[in-house]
Amino acid sequence: MTTDQAGTRTRRTRRTSLPRWRADLRLGTRIAVMRAGGLALALRGDPVARLMHKPWRLDPYPTYAALRAAAAGGVARSRTGINAVATHEACTAVLRDRRFGVRLADGRMPFDPTSDAQRSGAGADGNGTSTASGQDPTDPGTALIEPIDLSLLSLDPPDHTRLRRLAQPTFAPRRLAQYRDTAREVTGRLLDDAAARGSFDLTTDLAAPLPISVIAELLAIPHVDTPRFARWGRALGAALDGVRSVRHAHALSRATADLRALFGDLVERRRADPGEDVISQLVHELDEGTLTLDELVSLAQLLLVAGFETTTNLVGNAVRALQATGTWGDLVADPGLAVGAVEETLRFDPPVQLTARFAHEDVEIGGRTLRRDSGVLVLLASAGRDPAAHRDPDRFDPRREQTTPHLAFSGGAHYCLGAALARMEGEVALEMLAERMPRLRPAGRIVPRVATVLRGPRNFPVRAA
Ligand code: HEM
Numbered sequence: 001m002t003t004d005q006a007g008t009r010t011r012r013t014r015r016t017s018l019p020r021w022r023a024d025l026r027l028g029t030r031i032a033v034m035r036a037g038g039l040a041l042a043l044r045g046d047p048v049a050r051l052m053h054k055p056w057r058l059d060p061y062p063t064y065a066a067l068r069a070a071a072a073g074g075v076a077r078s079r080t081g082i083n084a085v086a087t088h089e090a091c092t093a094v095l096r097d098r099r100f101g102v103r104l105a106d107g108r109m110p111f112d113p114t115s116d117a118q119r120s121g122a123g124a125d126g127n128g129t130s131t132a133s134g135q136d137p138t139d140p141g142t143a144l145i146e147p148i149d150l151s152l153l154s155l156d157p158p159d160h161t162r163l164r165r166l167a168q169p170t171f172a173p174r175r176l177a178q179y180r181d182t183a184r185e186v187t188g189r190l191l192d193d194a195a196a197r198g199s200f201d202l203t204t205d206l207a208a209p210l211p212i213s214v215i216a217e218l219l220a221i222p223h224v225d226t227p228r229f230a231r232w233g234r235a236l237g238a239a240l241d242g243v244r245s246v247r248h249a250h251a252l253s254r255a256t257a258d259l260r261a262l263f264g265d266l267v268e269r270r271r272a273d274p275g276e277d278v279i280s281q282l283v284h285e286l287d288e289g290t291l292t293l294d295e296l297v298s299l300a301q302l303l304l305v306a307g308f309e310t311t312t313n314l315v316g317n318a319v320r321a322l323q324a325t326g327t328w329g330d331l332v333a334d335p336g337l338a339v340g341a342v343e344e345t346l347r348f349d350p351p352v353q354l355t356a357r358f359a360h361e362d363v364e365i366g367g368r369t370l371r372r373d374s375g376v377l378v379l380l381a382s383a384g385r386d387p388a389a390h391r392d393p394d395r396f397d398p399r400r401e402q403t404t405p406h407l408a409f410s411g412g413a414h415y416c417l418g419a420a421l422a423r424m425e426g427e428v429a430l431e432m433l434a435e436r437m438p439r440l441r442p443a444g445r446i447v448p449r450v451a452t453v454l455r456g457p458r459n460f461p462v463r464a465a
Contacts, residue, residue, distance in 0.1 A: 024246045031245060041079050048078035048377070051354075052241075052452050060353065060452075061394070064382035074366020075376065083370065084377040088389035088404065090365055091378050095411035100357040101156035102414070104373050109154065110358060151295070151302035153414065160413060166285055167299060170218060170278040171417050176424060179214050183428040186213040191436050195464050199443050202460040204230075206433075207315035208308075211425055215307045218421075219300060220277035221266065229304070232259055236301075237309035240453040259304070263297045278303070307418050313351030313449075313456025314342065314426045319433070320457060321345055321396045323442060330398065331430060332438040338430035341398040342423055346384075346408035348396045353381040353455050355410060380407040381455070437464045 041049035042056060047070065050056035050063045067086035070076045076084045085091050094100055103109055152163055169175075187210055194200040209226050212233070216224035235248070235255040243249045266279055267286070274280040282296045291299075318341050322328040331337045355378050359370045370376060385393040389404040409416035416422070433440060444461035 024249075027243070027249060028246045031243065038080065044079075046079050047076065048080045048082050048084055057452055058448060060381065060455075061385055064379055064385060067379065068382060068386060072366065075368045075370060082377055083374065084379055085365065086379045086382040086386075088383040088386040088407070091380060091383040091407055092411055093365060094357055094376060094378050095407070095414075097363065097412075099360050099363050100376075101360055102154055102357065103156050104358055105360040107156065110375060149294075149298040149301070150305075151298040152417075153302060153306070157413070163291065163295060163299060164413075164417070166282060166291060167278070167303075167417060169281065170303075171421060173420075175218075176420055179217060179421060180424055180428065182217045183210065183214055183425050184432070186210055187428055187432045191432060195436065198465065199461065199463050202319055202462045203312060203316050203457050204459065206429065207312040207460075210315070210429055211308050211311035214311075214421070214425060215304055218277070218307075219266070219279055219303065220270075220275055221262075228258075229308070231255070233305060233308040236305045237454050238449075238451060241451050244450070256301075259301050260297055263300045264293075266300070267293065267296060303418075306416075307421065309454055309456075310351045310418075311422050311425050313454060314345060314422060315429045316457040316460050317349040317351060317455070318342060318345040318426060318430055319440075319462075320446060320460065321349055322398070322430075323440075325396045327396065327398055328434075328440070331434045335431045335434045337398050338427045338434070339423075340400070341430055342426040343402055343406075344396060344398045344400055345426070347390065347400075347402065347406035348384060348393075349455065350381050350384060350406070350408035351454060351456055352408065352410075353453055354379050355414075355453075378407075378410075380410065383407045439465045 038049050039053050042053040047063050047067045051060055056063055064086055067076045067084055071084070071086050071090065074085075074090060076086055078084065085094050152160055152167065155163060187206070190206050190209055194205050200206075208230050212224060212226050212229045216229070231251075232255040235251040236259075238244065238248065239252050243252065263279075267283055270277070270280045270283045271287075274283065279296075279300060282291065282299065285291050286293060286296055319328075321344075322331055322341060327341075331341055356375055357378060358375050359372055361372050363370045383389065384406045387393050409419040409422075441463055442461065443463040446457045446461075447459040449456055449458045
């Protein structure tokens, strides 16, 4: 049995005590049972269940409309046990309300096996809750999976406030100019390669390698192995929906272990030879005792995960919408329209469709009470299509005057730290694509990601001319 420094029994010990084949079998069975239960509810018309299942998941916008109608400004209930807010007003209210957090009221993680609230399945009126990872560590099968530490995203104040302050200088405006140069140079190179081939995959040949290169610069990772980073990012990004299969669980464990090794190694190198980058700054804080090594590694991992697949989806969703609505020609005529196209994509078809919060006390929203520790899905993408907030919301218009702010980057304490960076990367990609490949057009079926939280094309075949 292994012990941690305090001599207590660690969770890893419990995880490895089951033979792997038995744990795999249990996990596989559990996933299959949960899927079947969810699908049955979806077939009976439950809107929250439909968000998680095909075919409804492929186009969730009619389901969001149903949820907005059902919620009537407040909380929509579902037989899945997961509550949801779907209108712009209710989503904004939950995100800004300090009575909600990303953890339970007593600071424990949702689905912490030692939590009474989770053991009893408590939620609003008996409704259960959900986590970002969707894992239930009380189950011996899922307990085998290393929980994904999402750093800032899974912290409430005061830890969240302290860590966010340390991460903020990475995103200072003067740094953005430097990242823009990298983005332009990388996009130019990727488009040269793509143009030489004629036909290419917009996702894997442009929209994915671009943010990976920018994050590698941000973290000052030399000689980045793009396909490996893409694999890690995919495994972790997909885990936002929960673990899909035993294979996914193993890919996730491998990705987490590899990333921890990579960042652990980077920390040592920066300690020996500090630079201007974010890791060097954080190593300094580590030595000052302002943060722990685990916090540092998790934060670096979050920057990679948060900034990769999200930006990839932004580029893919923007090109898809521009092509589908006949507004690609407008962008070609005026590449400066890239700014409006990025903003409209964030409202119309955002890369991150939803997030979750937990009530830290009983809270009333739109006449309904959410009980302490109950979870609520905040449907960011539904807010962007709310007719009470946006005129003619189902129309994609890159020239739209955005009078009501969209919620694609969330709101309140967890507002996306990389929002300006993501906008810049999206704008560079669209502008340069329109300039260099004005006759760009689809060249086959777009394959969507298998996901609910992250939305975008997994493969997007296009032709340059
Ligand atoms: C289009 C691209 C992006 C979208 C749509 C997006 C969206 C989001 C959303 C919705 C959240 C908050 C989730 C919540 O409230 O629970 C978030 C948080 C965050 N994002 Fe982004 N993001 C994008 C790009 C980036 C980039 C490029 C980076 C950095 C490299 C980044 C770094 C972060 C970080 C560090 C947080 C955590 C903030 C906190 O918890 O205080 N994001 N993002």
